[in-house]
Amino acid sequence: MKLMKDQKIMLVDGMALLFRAYYATAQSGYIRRTKSGIPTNAIYGFVRYLWDAVQLYNPTHIACCWDVSSKTFRTEEFAAYKGNRSAAPDDLIPQFDLILEVTESMGIPNLSAPGYEADDCIGTISRELEADMEVLILTGDHDLLQLVDERTSVIIMKKGYGNYKVYTPESLMEEKELTPSQIIDMKALMGDASDNYPGVKGIGEKTATKLVKEYGTIAGILENLDQLTPSIRKKIENDLEMLHLSHRLAAIHREVPVVCSLDASLLLLEDEIILTKFEELEIKSLCSMLGVGVF
Structure with missing residues (x-):
């Protein structure tokens, strides 16, 4: 399907956003929870980070890419790869599955490929789509700068909401x-x-x-x-x-078994579905930011 050139997709590095959102509040000692005790601080911050970027860069499509396991082709080649990383905090672990439910409620597809990292999924999708539409990659990981080209920009999140550095081939050359x-x-x-x-x-x-x-x-x-x-x-x-x-x-691999459907990734919010999920997690206050339930 050939698309109009003014359409653009935002590919989100899911774990980068989720971890950033978790530590942004956890370091203060406050963990947002539901009345039943389920931690939601990372989920709440994730939605805020994500929607801030959506409002600023106006993508027509959006998809989230995720790491699904610690074992990948890289760990097969080098057993110590990422072996220095500590286990995820206890309060973050239950939010891994919940954030997938939240993005699904927002109509955002969650993409991954066993044996590969989110970076590889993003690299593969960007290569497939950039001929027909502009690609924006939202992350905090500078490794993804290798994907920059004339049709793909990498948006690096800086400290705090609304603080970004956008890399194009020109700005990458200028800075580095x-x-x-x-x-x-x-x-x-x-x-x-x-x-x-x-x-x-x-x-x-x-x-x-x-x-x-x-x-x-x-x-x-x-x-x-x-x-x-x-x-x-x-x-x-x-x-x-x-x-x-x-x-x-x-090197990011750009030929992995992952498919991003343009129909599924079209940014289209369904108020009732979002309201139900956000009420369940007691984050309904975010609905006004999304323009959901506002008539």
């Missing part, structure tokens, strides 16, 4: 002096402490960026090892296997 694909090369060299893979030991972001800017790609760097300082050359040669592994871990 790198192309989207070079984000992968940089991360392969420097590693990622959050995802728990090391890259090349002894090479940090500054050196990694300098090397990628000068030689273009990992392949370009390896072809010019004799041009590097003895120290940098030795570090790369000693960690060559990990460099290639880190590159595979950093």
Whole structure:
């Protein structure tokens, strides 16, 4: 189906929003709960974050992508991948299933693919749809900057509601002096402490960026090892296997088994369904923000 060029889809990194929403209130010591004790602070904050972005960027379609398990093709390649992350807080765990019910009540499809991360789903969907419509990616994860192109923008959430940085190829080059694909090369060299893979030991972001800017790609760097300082050359040669592994871990896969239906992702709120779910979770105060139940 060929769409009008003024249509655009917002692909939401679900876990990024949910965790951000949880910690935004949990750090103050206050956890919003229903009368029966069910925690809802992450759900409440998620809807606020999401709708703020919807109102600001006006997508015609929206879909949420989720991580469904800790075991992926990346953990098969590198068992320690994300192995440094602590378990989710007890008050957040019951909100994982509830948030899916909330997004469904809003008519937003929840998408995932076993063995892959939400990033891979977002990458696959953006590639499939960007020829026919503008794609907006809402996240707090800078890994997704590798997906930026002329039809896909990455919206990075900053601290607080309504605070964003929008990355296009131009703004990415202006800020980081790198192309989207070079984000992968940089991360392969420097590693990622959050995802728990090391890259090349002894090479940090500054050196990694300098090397990628000068030689273009990992392949370009390896072809010019004799041009590097003895120290940098030795570090790369000693960690060559990990460099290639880190590159595979950093790269978002864009051919995963996930489908985003444009009919299902059309942004169309059904008042009665939303009111029922929001009343159940005692977050009805959010309905006015959504324009639901207001006549």
